[in-house]
Amino acid sequence: MIQHNLSELGLSLLEVTYNNNFLELLISENITKDFWHKIEQKFVMYDQYIKILNTSRSDKGYTIKALYASSQSKLEEIYLKYSNILDHKELGQMLDMFYMHPYSQGSVMFWTKHGIRAFSYLEQLIKSVIKDNYHEISSANLLNKQLFEHSGHLQKFTHNILWLKDDTFILRPMACPQHILYFNLKPRSYKELPFRIYETNTCWRNEARGAVNGLLRARVFRQDDGHIFCTEEQVISEVQLFIKNLEFVYNQLGFIEYKFYLATRPEEYIGEIYEWDKAESLLKASIPGIQEAKSEGAFYGPKIEVHLKDAFDRWWQCGTIQLDMFLGSRLNVFYTDLEGNRKHPIILHRAIYGSFERMLGILLESTQGWLADPMIPYHVLLVCLDQGKAAKILQLSSNIRVLECHESLSAAINISYKYRIPRIWIAGTKEGVDEILVRYHDNTQSVKKITSAIDEVKFE
Numbered sequence: 001m002i003q004h005n006l007s008e009l010g011l012s013l014l015e016v017t018y019n020n021n022f023l024e025l026l027i028s029e030n031i032t033k034d035f036w037h038k039i040e041q042k043f044v045m046y047d048q049y050i051k052i053l054n055t056s057r058s059d060k061g062y063t064i065k066a067l068y069a070s071s072q073s074k075l076e077e078i079y080l081k082y083s084n085i086l087d088h089k090e091l092g093q094m095l096d097m098f099y100m101h102p103y104s105q106g107s108v109m110f111w112t113k114h115g116i117r118a119f120s121y122l123e124q125l126i127k128s129v130i131k132d133n134y135h136e137i138s139s140a141n142l143l144n145k146q147l148f149e150h151s152g153h154l155q156k157f158t159h160n161i162l163w164l165k166d167d168t169f170i171l172r173p174m175a176c177p178q179h180i181l182y183f184n185l186k187p188r189s190y191k192e193l194p195f196r197i198y199e200t201n202t203c204w205r206n207e208a209r210g211a212v213n214g215l216l217r218a219r220v221f222r223q224d225d226g227h228i229f230c231t232e233e234q235v236i237s238e239v240q241l242f243i244k245n246l247e248f249v250y251n252q253l254g255f256i257e258y259k260f261y262l263a264t265r266p267e268e269y270i271g272e273i274y275e276w277d278k279a280e281s282l283l284k285a286s287i288p289g290i291q292e293a294k295s296e297g298a299f300y301g302p303k304i305e306v307h308l309k310d311a312f313d314r315w316w317q318c319g320t321i322q323l324d325m326f327l328g329s330r331l332n333v334f335y336t337d338l339e340g341n342r343k344h345p346i347i348l349h350r351a352i353y354g355s356f357e358r359m360l361g362i363l364l365e366s367t368q369g370w371l372a373d374p375m376i377p378y379h380v381l382l383v384c385l386d387q388g389k390a391a392k393i394l395q396l397s398s399n400i401r402v403l404e405c406h407e408s409l410s411a412a413i414n415i416s417y418k419y420r421i422p423r424i425w426i427a428g429t430k431e432g433v434d435e436i437l438v439r440y441h442d443n444t445q446s447v448k449k450i451t452s453a454i455d456e457v458k459f460e
């Protein structure tokens with residue numbers, strides 16, 4: 001990580017983000033040659049080299065994306081590697097999973113059956129960890145703005161909210177107040193705590209035109225949103241259970257490296273400092289030794305952020321669990337304790353993906369489309385040289401998604417690469433009657449019994 005501060009440049013630099021060899025600069029004016037030259041000089045001073053990738057414009061300003069490295073040759077090497085990366089939007093279209101369109105700017109225009117399947121797998125993974133421990137609900141999408149006025153979200157996120165014409169109703173930007181309403185439907189006892197609520201919901205956010213980016217930042221997206229109502233004594237075990245579930249899901253998806261950060265009290269906050277200190281110490285105790293991200297917490301409480309590393313060494317912020325000691329009193333949330341006293345519970349806001357779309361986008365880019373078996377459009381490309389044998393294989397593998405190919409092996413290899421099909425089954429005449437040649441995408445191959453080749457495919 002480069003330690004120097006680019007704001008010393010005296011230019012209207014609003015934000016600098018480093019992500020391994022990636023650099024993102026947000027500036028208020030359009031880039032000029034002079035500006036770029038100054039940045040280059042600054043990097044050279046610190047023995048770093050830089051290469052611009054692209055620029056984009058948003059309401060906040062101009063964003064410049066670039067690569068940097070410690071030598072010119074290293075920079076060229078990295079550039080070569082990254083310039084070959086396909087964008088998740090290109091991959092989505094190539095694999096016939098989803099399509100963007102100017103008529104639906106900021107959201108996906110069409111999900112195909114292949115995209116829906118991948119999405120469902122992500123949802124199924126989340127449901128496998130929440131199981132019966134959560135009250136799964138589905139709440140309203142169109143809500144009176146008063147709900148978000150009471151919770152404080154409206155004042156805080158007013159520019160991100162999508163209004164309907166008469167300014168009374170808004171499209172759901174988040175689900176916190178709705179889940180609180182659900183908890184409040186009945187009088188609650190301490191015996192019901194921890195009370196966990198979950199829903200897969202759609203959220204609408206008014207992102208700036210230049211800020212939207214396919215699945216990674218959309219105006220309409222689906223969340224794996226949940227809230228846990230608990231006592232102070234239950235916080236640590238609840239956070240630890242959530243982290244355990246999150247690690248399971250990330251590992252299933254093939255991510256092996258992630259970092260946890262404790263985002264502490266921001267400049268604008270509600271409540272008292274001693275309450276924040278207590279909340280932060282509870283989160284610290286949940287993950288001993290956790291690194292701090294100072295002043296990055298939510299206005300209602302500190303949070304643990306989870307950043308995961310993809311196959312190209314880039315870091316992404318995905319999961320989060322946030323400790324909220326204030327929304328409970330603001331929205332009159334109570335439970336009755338053992339002695340019969342009415343108390344406010346602590347509310348934990350939690351999400352493993354944050355956004356299903358974003359997680360799918362990260363997975364697509366990170367694997368370059370080589371997704372896990374349950375998510376891919378086709379498990380197998382079947383080269384039908386011996387028609388009789390091919391028909392028999394199709395009959396035996398009716399549960400497997402097979403794309404038939406009647407061309408040569410070299411053509412089949414190109415097709416399998418284009419559609420990211422991880423294995424080719426060659427139904428020829430050279431092998432035994434119940435055997436096929438199996439070729440994998442790492443170019444290894446072996447003769448196998450048809451039944452054992454079928455056994456290799458992992459179903460949902």
Ligand SMILES: [Zn+2]
Nearest residue numbers: 175176227349
């Ligand atoms: Zn929430």
